[in-house]
Amino acid sequence: xxxxxxxxxxxxxxxxxxxxxxxxxxxxxxxxxxxxxxxxxxxxxxxxxxxxxxxxxxxxxxxxxxxxxxxxxxxxxxxxxxxxxxxxxxxxxxxxxxxxxxxxxxxxxxxxxxxxxxxxxxxxxxxxxxxxxxxxxxxxxxxxxxxxxxxxxxxxxxxxxxxxxxxxxxxxxxxxxxxxxxxxxxxxxxxxxxxxxxxxxxxxxxxxxxxxxxxxxxxxxxxxxxxxxxxxxxxxxxxxxxxxxxxxxxxxxxxxxxxxxxxxxxxxxxxxxxxxxxxxxxxx
Amino acid sequence: xxxxxxxxxxxxxxxxxxxxxxxxxxxxxxxxxxxxxxxxxxxxxxxxxxxxxxxxxxxxxxxxxxxxxxxxxxxxxxxxxxxxxxxxxxxxxxxxxxxxxxxxxxxxxxxxxxxxxxxxxxxxxxxxxxxxxxxxxxxxxxxxxxxxxxxxxxxxxxxxxxxxxxxxxxxxxxxxxxxxxxxxxxxxxxxxxxxxxxxxxxxxxxxxxxxxxxxxxxxxxxxxxxxxxxxxxxxxxxxxxxxxxxxxxxxxxxxxxxxxxxxxxxxxxxxxxxxxxxxxxxxxxxxxxxxxxxxxxxxxxxxxxxxxxxxxxxxxxxxxxxxxxxxxxxxxxxxxxxxxxxxxx
Numbered sequence: 198x199x200x201x202x203x204x205x206x207x208x209x210x211x212x213x214x215x216x217x218x219x220x221x222x223x224x225x226x227x228x229x230x231x232x233x234x235x236x237x238x239x240x241x242x243x244x245x246x247x248x249x250x251x252x253x254x255x256x257x258x259x260x261x262x263x264x265x266x267x268x269x270x271x272x273x274x275x276x277x278x279x280x281x282x283x284x285x286x287x288x289x290x291x292x293x294x295x296x297x298x299x300x301x302x303x304x305x306x307x308x309x310x311x312x313x314x315x316x317x318x319x320x321x322x323x324x325x326x327x328x329x330x331x332x333x334x335x336x337x338x339x340x341x342x343x344x345x346x347x348x349x350x351x352x353x354x355x356x357x358x359x360x361x362x363x364x365x366x367x368x369x370x371x372x373x374x375x376x377x378x379x380x381x382x383x384x385x386x387x388x389x390x391x392x393x394x395x396x397x398x399x400x401x402x403x404x405x406x407x408x409x410x411x412x413x414x415x416x417x418x419x420x421x422x423x424x425x426x427x428x429x430x431x432x433x434x435x436x437x438x439x440x441x442x443x444x445x446x447x448x449x450x451x452x453x454x455x456x457x458x459x460x461x462x463x464x465x466x467x468x469x470x471x472x473x474x475x476x477x478x479x480x481x
Numbered sequence: 482x483x484x485x486x487x488x489x490x491x492x493x494x495x496x497x498x499x500x501x502x503x504x505x506x507x508x509x510x511x512x513x514x515x516x517x518x519x520x521x522x523x524x525x526x527x528x529x530x531x532x533x534x535x536x537x538x539x540x541x542x543x544x545x546x547x548x549x550x551x552x553x554x555x556x557x558x559x560x561x562x563x564x565x566x567x568x569x570x571x572x573x574x575x576x577x578x579x580x581x582x583x584x585x586x587x588x589x590x591x592x593x594x595x596x597x598x599x600x601x602x603x604x605x606x607x608x609x610x611x612x613x614x615x616x617x618x619x620x621x622x623x624x625x626x627x628x629x630x631x632x633x634x635x636x637x638x639x640x641x642x643x644x645x646x647x648x649x650x651x652x653x654x655x656x657x658x659x660x661x662x663x664x665x666x667x668x669x670x671x672x673x674x675x676x677x678x679x680x681x682x683x684x685x686x687x688x689x690x691x692x693x694x695x696x697x698x699x700x701x702x703x704x705x706x707x708x709x710x711x712x713x714x715x716x717x718x719x720x721x722x723x724x725x726x727x728x729x730x731x732x733x734x735x736x737x738x739x740x741x742x743x744x745x746x747x748x749x750x751x752x753x754x755x756x757x758x759x760x761x762x763x764x765x766x767x768x769x770x771x772x773x774x775x776x777x778x779x780x781x782x783x784x785x786x787x788x789x790x791x792x793x794x795x796x797x798x799x800x801x802x803x804x805x806x807x808x809x810x811x812x813x814x815x816x817x818x819x820x821x822x823x824x825x826x
Contacts, residue, residue, distance in 0.1 A: 382533055383566035385553040386637075387580040387627065393554075397583070401570045 234454035244451050252455035261439075261456075265463065268419060268435040275357045275418035276411045282358070283365035283410070288399060290366070291373045302370075305363040313360065317427030320356045321347050324428070352428040357421055361414045368413060372406040408475045412468050419464060436460055483544050484509040484667060485530070485635060490539035492525050492691075499525045501691040502539065507684070509544075510665045512658065514678035517688035518714070523671045524639055526688075530669065531560050531637055543634060556635075559628030563640040565620055567612045573599075573623050574608030580630045598626040601660070618649050625657070629664070636661070636668040642677060654680040675715055679703070687711050703755075709824050712753040719759065719794050721752040722826070733816065734790045738768050740818045751824045758820035759796035761785065761804045767813030769794075773806050787812060 203209055237247035290301055308316075323329050324347030334340040346352055380402065384394035400407070422437035436456060444453035485507040492500040500522040507513050515523040528534040530541060532553035540549045548556055559580075567576050575582075577598050578591045586594075599605050602622035607615075612623060621641065628636060641657075642650045658681040661668045672678055678685045679699045686696045687710075695707035706712035713720060723733050723741070725748055731741040733752060743750050764770055771789035783803055785796045794814060798804060806812055 377564055377566060379562045379564050379566040380568065382553075383560070383562055384568075384579070384583075385533070386531055386556075386558060386560040388554050388557070388583045388631070389579075390552075390554050393583065397579075398568055402568065404570065 230454045231458055233450055234458050236451045236454075238449050238451050243448065252451045253459070255452060256455055256459060261436075264434065264436050264439060265460075267433070268437070268460075269463070269467070271353065271357070271425070271433075271435060272415045272418035274354055275361055276414040278354065278358045279361050279365040279414045280407060280410055283362065283369050284400065284403070284407070285395075287366050287369040287373050288395070291370070291376075292378075302366075305366055308359070308363045313421070313423045314427075316356060316360055317424050320352065320359070321427055324349075324352050324355075347428050348430045348433070350429065350433055353425050353433050356424045356428045357418055360421070360424065361417050364417060365410055365414055368410045369403075369406060372403055376402060404475070408471060412471055415467070416464060419460070484511065485669075486542040487526075487530075488540045488542065490526065490529060490536045490541060492522070492529060492534065493537045499691055500529070500536075503691075503693055505686065505693065505696060507667060507669065509667055512661050512668045512681055512683045513670070513686060514682035514684070515669065515671045515686045515688060516675060516678045516714075517673065519673060521688040522691040523688050527637055527639055527669060527671045530635070531558060532556050557631060557633055558635040558637060559631070559633035560637040561624045561628050561639065561641045563643060565624040565644075567620060567624055567627070569613060571612065572608065573604070573610050573612055573615070576612055576623055577608075577627045577630055579627060584631065594630060598630060601629075602626045617645050618653065621645065621653060625660070629666075632664075632666075634667065636666045638668070638670045640671055640673070642672075643674070650674075650677070651680075657681060687714060689714070704822075706753060706822060706824065709751055709753075709826075712751075712822065712824060717756050717795065717797070719752075719754045719756065720824075721754065721792070721794075722749070723752050723823075724749045734769055734792055736769050738816055741816065741821055741823075742818070743823060747823070747825065749826045751826050752816070753822040753824055754794075754816065754820055756784065756795045756797035759794060760815045761787070761796055761798075761806060762813040762815050764811040764813050767815035769814040769816065771812060771814060773808050773810050773812055776806075776808060787814060789814065 233244070234252055235248050235250070236244045237249050237251075238244050290298055293301075311319075324345065326343050326345035329343065329346060331340055331343040331346065335343050376399065380398050381391070381394045384398045385391065389397060419435070420437055422435065422441045425433050425435050425438055437460075440453050440456045440460070443449045443456065485505075487503050487505040489502045489504060490500060491498065491502050503522075503526060515526065517523050525534060529536050532548070532551065536549060540547055542548065543556075568579065571579065574592075574595045577595045581591045581594060595608060596605070599607060602625060604619060604622060604626075607619070607623075612620060615623065621644075624641070628638075638657075642653050645653060654677050657670075661681075670677075670681065682699055684696055685699050685702045687694045687702060689710050695702055695711045697705075697707075702711065702715055706715060709720065712718050721733050723731050723738070723743065725743050726732050726737075731738045731743055733741070741752070760767075769789045771787040771794065773785060774788045774793070775786040777784040777786070781799075783798050783800065785798070785804055785806065787794045787796065796804070796814070804812070
């Protein structure tokens with residue numbers, strides 16, 4: 198059915214509410230943040246209105262470049278790990294009985310009800326030398342003596358993947374449920390082993406979903422600031438940790454705002470790049 | 482024996498038996514249609530031949546090799562699914578080349594074969610189009626070409642034409658049959674459409690309740706149905722209860738039917754008479770007498786409904802031999818032995 202385009206101003210009326218919400222809860226706060234990022238910080242006080250670039254200038258150092266690079270690297274790693282684990286997991290989940298699926302989905306969703314602090318402390322206990330999983334390996338004879346696995350990069354990555362995994366499954370699930378199961382069967386009758394069928398049919402058919410999942414998990418991971426502190430060393434701290442540090446502990450709002458704006462710009466650029474590559478791949 | 486053989490193939494899903502000890506020989510190059518109502522086990526049987534389901538019992542033998550335990554992807558067959566299952570992320574050419582690519586055929590050979598197949602299905606020049614931009618009939622042809630790309634030993638189709646509109650479906654039936662004869666490939670089609678089966682098949686296999694009720698040529702299935710189910714399922718028919726009286730005559734709807742003889746072991750039976758074999762005569766002249774209740778004139782054929790002792794009998798005739806009757810008139814119906822098939826009750 199073809200629908201007519203909105204004609205009069207009244208036809209646009211239903212948009213007023215969402216537009217208002219967007220203005221009040223996104224445009225105004227973000228605008229404020231951009232404004233603050235140009236303000237002048239007052240030593241021993243808060244800040245005063247001004248228009249200076251010193252906050253951005255301070256940011257342009259190898260130290261912050263390193264932190265930014267590490268933040269992006271960590272977020273990309275989390276996104277890739279989540280998708281690599283999530284696709285086979287969700288694919289097998291959709292092939293299970295309805296009842297089994299519900300149990301798994303409820304279990305996964307319950308992870309979302311845990312606060313980041315609890316997840317962080319739970320994993321740091323699991324990774325500790327005194328009470329961690331290595332004690333189990335020792336008991337099984339796989340290791341000589343228990344070791345501490347945290348703080349380390351692996352611990353940060355594990356914690357963040359754990360936290361983002363339910364989101365990954367939630368995005369992949371509808372696409373995989375809708376995927377015609379005869380596609381894999383057709384691939385098998387045409388000579389593809391089940392594994393080959395999965396990689397030549399299921400994964401490519403899900404390309405757009407996979408790209409969407411990567412972007413979502415990437416952005417989600419970029420904002421994480423508790424887990425890197427709980428499970429990592431200072432060199433594993435992300436830009437979000439430094440922003441929190443500046444905003445809350447150093448009371449340097451203008452600098453924190455400048456970093457946040459910069460992070461948003463870099464994120465947007467990366468998302469744009471991913472979409473661009475995705476579109477190009479589709480055309481090829 | 483060259484061809485496909487099913488030896489007591491059985492499939493159980495829990496306590497439900499979908500396919501009961503099916504025995505069937507399909508000689509090389511034959512076109513077989515498996516026909517039956519939904520839930521009769523025909524699709525399950527096809528899936529077992531393809532290896533997508535494994536039989537609970539029995540063996541599937543292809544060219545003297547037991548393939549029961551061989552996984553689907555090593556069976557070298559071609560299958561067309563009801564949903565067609567074209568890969569949405571690939572173009573027409575890439576879809577057709579998929580089985581070749583999976584087998585590691587080099588790009589030049591792939592391209593040559595794709596061009597051959599596209600010419601065969603009259604879609605030359607469509608190789609680079611996305612499959613999502615094709616019409617129903619074109620998608621159908623692409624699915625057929627993809628299944629035939631490796632020149633498979635066995636060509637399986639599961640309700641392949643059910644998504645097409647009636648006119649296109651009839652055209653594709655003829656096209657599919659001609660293609661099969663040209664390639665000489667052993668083909669098995671599952672369908673619930675008897676016209677489709679009659680058009681295409683060398684052998685029609687009628688199934689019901691997981692069992693084969695009759696396997697024979699289309700015309701034999703139509704003229705000599707093996708039982709009441711087959712007679713009723715294939716085409717239109719009049720099923721008339723018959724019994725033998727003390728004098729040994731066959732009694733049909735209270736009238737003695739001259740010349741019709743029931744086998745000695747049957748006291749009661751059912752007569753199957755095709756509507757085109759029912760001849761209307763003047764009242765009192767035929768075997769039965771009844772009253773015309775309705776006339777359906779379809780232009781090409783005329784159906785006359787006659788009520789005989791509460792039982793409705795349908796006669797079909799062409800406009801040329803239009804019976805000179807009107808609704809409410811009494812008519813005679815002539816039953817001759819050569820048109821009546823005696824079936825167990």
